[in-house]
Amino acid sequence: MYRLLTPGGEIRVYPTVTLRWEPYPLLDPVLEPIREAGAIVDMRQGRLPFMPKPSPILVVRKPD
Structure with a gap:
């Protein structure tokens, strides 16, 4: 998905927790090559009305 973004575009991923409301344990290894790509x-803190607890939203942006 990141490759297809136009400069300034962004991807939002929500939720970033497991079904037990714990932080997804493999998130950092997945994000490492994306960060290396620039x-x-x-x-960001997310608050969707249908989620019982707030969960962080992952935002990946391609620089301008």
Whole structure:
């Protein structure tokens, strides 16, 4: 997905937790090559009405 982004575009991934509401354990190894490709990776607090607990949203942006 990152390869197809236009400069300034972003990908949002939600939720970033397991079914036990724990942080997804393999997230950092997955993000490492994306960061190496020059992506800007950010975690934001998410609040969707149908989720029982807030979960971080992963935002991956391609620089301009």
